Amino acid sequence: MANYELSDDSVVVIIGSGAGGGTLANELCQKGVKVVLLEAGQRNEIEDFVNNEWEAFGMLSWLDPRTTSGTWRVHQDFSGLPAWICKTVGGSTTHWAGASLRFQEHEFHTKTVYGEIPGANLLDWPITLADLEPYYAKAEDKMGVTRTNGIPGLPGNNNFKVMEYGAKKLGYKEVHTGRMAINSQPRDGRGSCQQIGFCFAGCKSGAKWSTLYTEIPKAEATGKLDLRPGAQVLKISHDDSGKVTGIVYADGDGNQHEQKARVVCVAGNSIESPRLLLNSASGKYPDGLANSSGMVGKNYMRHMTGSVYSTFEKPVHMYRGTTMAGIVQDEARLDPGRGFVGGYEFETLSLGVPFMAAFLEPGAWGRQFAAAMDQYSHMAGMWIVGEDMPQEKNGITLNKDVKDKYGLPVANVHFDDHPNDVAMRNHAYIQGSAIHSAAGALESWHTPPYPSTHNLGTNRMSAEAKDGVVNKHGQTHDIKNLFVSDGSQFTTGGAENPTLTIVTLAIRQADFIADAMAKKEI
Amino acid sequence: MAIKKLGRRTFLKSASLAAAAAAAGGGVVIGPNGAWALALSKLDPATGKTLIRMTRDLYPHDQLDDAPYAKVVEALDQSAAKDEALAKLLTEGTAALDKANSGSYLKATEARRLATLVGMQTDPFFQKVRGTVVTTLYNDPEVWKKLGYEGSSAEHGGYLHRGFDDIDWLPKQG
Numbered sequence: 075m076a077n078y079e080l081s082d083d084s085v086v087v088i089i090g091s092g093a094g095g096g097t098l099a100n101e102l103c104q105k106g107v108k109v110v111l112l113e114a115g116q117r118n119e120i121e122d123f124v125n126n127e128w129e130a131f132g133m134l135s136w137l138d139p140r141t142t143s144g145t146w147r148v149h150q151d152f153s154g155l156p157a158w159i160c161k162t163v164g165g166s167t168t169h170w171a172g173a174s175l176r177f178q179e180h181e182f183h184t185k186t187v188y189g190e191i192p193g194a195n196l197l198d199w200p201i202t203l204a205d206l207e208p209y210y211a212k213a214e215d216k217m218g219v220t221r222t223n224g225i226p227g228l229p230g231n232n233n234f235k236v237m238e239y240g241a242k243k244l245g246y247k248e249v250h251t252g253r254m255a256i257n258s259q260p261r262d263g264r265g266s267c268q269q270i271g272f273c274f275a276g277c278k279s280g281a282k283w284s285t286l287y288t289e290i291p292k293a294e295a296t297g298k299l300d301l302r303p304g305a306q307v308l309k310i311s312h313d314d315s316g317k318v319t320g321i322v323y324a325d326g327d328g329n330q331h332e333q334k335a336r337v338v339c340v341a342g343n344s345i346e347s348p349r350l351l352l353n354s355a356s357g358k359y360p361d362g363l364a365n366s367s368g369m370v371g372k373n374y375m376r377h378m379t380g381s382v383y384s385t386f387e388k389p390v391h392m393y394r395g396t397t398m399a400g401i402v403q404d405e406a407r408l409d410p411g412r413g414f415v416g417g418y419e420f421e422t423l424s425l426g427v428p429f430m431a432a433f434l435e436p437g438a439w440g441r442q443f444a445a446a447m448d449q450y451s452h453m454a455g456m457w458i459v460g461e462d463m464p465q466e467k468n469g470i471t472l473n474k475d476v477k478d479k480y481g482l483p484v485a486n487v488h489f490d491d492h493p494n495d496v497a498m499r500n501h502a503y504i505q506g507s508a509i510h511s512a513a514g515a516l517e518s519w520h521t522p523p524y525p526s527t528h529n530l531g532t533n534r535m536s537a538e539a540k541d542g543v544v545n546k547h548g549q550t551h552d553i554k555n556l557f558v559s560d561g562s563q564f565t566t567g568g569a570e571n572p573t574l575t576i577v578t579l580a581i582r583q584a585d586f587i588a589d590a591m592a593k594k595e596i
Numbered sequence: 597m598a599i600k601k602l603g604r605r606t607f608l609k610s611a612s613l614a615a616a617a618a619a620a621g622g623g624v625v626i627g628p629n630g631a632w633a634l635a636l637s638k639l640d641p642a643t644g645k646t647l648i649r650m651t652r653d654l655y656p657h658d659q660l661d662d663a664p665y666a667k668v669v670e671a672l673d674q675s676a677a678k679d680e681a682l683a684k685l686l687t688e689g690t691a692a693l694d695k696a697n698s699g700s701y702l703k704a705t706e707a708r709r710l711a712t713l714v715g716m717q718t719d720p721f722f723q724k725v726r727g728t729v730v731t732t733l734y735n736d737p738e739v740w741k742k743l744g745y746e747g748s749s750a751e752h753g754g755y756l757h758r759g760f761d762d763i764d765w766l767p768k769q770g
Binding site: 124125126128229230231232235236239242243267268269270271272278279387388389390391393394395426427428430431432437439440441443444447448450451452513514 | 654655656657659710713726729730731733734735739740743744745746747748749750751753754755756758759760761762763765766767769
């Protein structure tokens with residue numbers, strides 16, 4: 075492992091070690107580029123993971139203060155926890171479920187395809203599916219996605235079998251155990267899935283892809299990576315010409331350091347990345363870095379989500395095995411005839427008793443709720459995840475009234491559902507209940523969205539500098555040696571779980587950065 | 597843990613537990629037939645008993661005895677021992693429960709108790725107790741067993757050979 079000087083201005087600094095940052099770091103290191111990878115969290119390894127929901131949540135989650143506003147239910151029930159994402163080496167790839175779906179072609183051109191949707195700030199991506207296909211292929215191979223590269227699908231667990239039965243009964247056709255970055259057979263030095271459950275608590279077998287034990291050790295093996303856990307980046311610095319020159323971070327002891335850099339890549343997820351750009355405001359950039367468009371922090375998307383949990387006469391034991399064990403894709407299609415634009419997926423989901431109590435119907439109490447919990451072993455569950463509308467008013471702003479331990483304003487996350495999101499969610503609740511009902515459900519609960527796991531769009535990609543923050547390579551329009559490398563680049567969200575696309579963009583971005591460095595363009 | 601599951605023969609030992617708790621400034625609540633004892637370090641026994649009833653009213657599981665609810669109250673008591681404001685909130689909250697029920701929440705009918713709780717749903721006292729039940733009662737491995745949740749599985753090799761796909765009641769797809 076490398077150990078670069080703080081004064082070494084030839085390094086690429088990457089902020090965040092998750093799907094975007096962790097992948098980008100490895101890709102650059104493989105090309106011989108010197109990388110300093112800063113991660114705010116600690117390095118928890120597989121042996122540290124615990125099959126205990128609250129304990130794992132405490133170990134892996136980003137729990138630093140944040141605030142919320144808006145009409146979304148999360149503001150009411152979990153006002154200090156807008157997002158369920160991670161602060162640990164590997165970022166949210168420690169916590170993610172593993173679903174790895176490509177965007178559909180039309181999802182790159184929603185402004186053109188969907189037309190004007192009142193209240194929505196739709197924009198076409200400056201790239202197409204064809205641009206990404208070779209990189210999607212590389213990402214799927216890297217991550218070992220099932221049903222690609224000749225890798226068989228995972229076996230279906232009880233929860234999947236219930237969903238599969240009901241879905242097929244209803245006539246749904248695209249029903250299978252998913253495209254998952256979880257080994258169904260040993261691959262890339264990692265074993266196959268042991269059906270442990272607890273995918274959200276960190277995979278104890280390492281069958282699920284996470285940058286923690288794939289990209290990062292591979293990058294370390296090149297001798298080019300300097301990984302610094304416990305490093306909270308406070309500010310990005312720039313010179314008089316406007317180019318970024320490095321970053322200021324606080325180490326685990328709270329001591330502040332300035333690391334010089336040739337290139338800075340921000341990959342702190344869609345809340346911290348815009349917060350950092352905004353907190354880096356200066357005389358030259360009074361509205362924050364890379365914010366000439368005013369779009370930094372705007373257009374926050376979190377996917378239209380919800381869950382359906384149903385009780386059955388006989389046991390299901392949904393918690394046994396892969397948390398996201400299968401998918402129904404028929405509703406992901408383009409079909410405005412349903413009363414909304416965009417599409418959605420059904421994906422099985424299970425929560426253990428501790429999280430079910432917290433999330434099934436937040437705030438609920440009394441005999442009806444307790445009776446549902448009594449039926450826990452007879453429950454099946456599914457998550458609904460679909461494209462939500464970007465809205466300029468939804469986003470991340472600095473809350474000057476609440477400061478973190480370094481004295482910096484925390485992020486406030488504002489979100490209001492768009493009517494299209496509501497229409498889609500209602501459709502999905504009805505269809506999801508129908509799936510379970512077709513398999514014999516006695517009762518279904520329509521669980522509201524959890525704190526956001528898919529955080530997108532707050533530094534969006536655009537063809538024109540006036541419309542967004544970064545160009546088609548994730549390079550900021552305003553500052554050529556400043557990049558965004560996470561899901562905040564997404565112009566729109568698609569119906570698909572975002573990680574595969576984040577990894578794909580990171581691989582593509584690494585090619586661009588290495589090439590531009592070689593040509594001395596940055 | 598101050599919650600002790602007591603066998604018949606160990607029941608008498610709860611006297612020493614009570615003495616220890618009393619010395620610490622709290623008290624002790626002993627379950628029916630001495631099945632369990634809750635030693636309180638801050639709250640008084642009457643408050644403890646009322647809170648046990650309240651936590652059960654919030655999340656009533658007939659298949660559970662009072663022991664897991666007493667553990668919730670233990671968690672509240674331990675927090676209160678370190679937080680005067682919380683101790684006050686809990687003491688005044690239970691007093692309000694009694695006041696709304698002719699002096700005794702414990703002696704009131706279930707319907708009346710529930711009406712009282714509905715009336716205070718947005719109060720900090722209610723919110724604190726309810727939130728603590730959610731994160732404590734449902735985080736108790738004894739409760740998991742009753743609800744049919746098997747807890748940690750990695751050390752058992754996961755469910756690959758332990759029934760991840762053992763559902764046998766779905767009809768044949770036709």
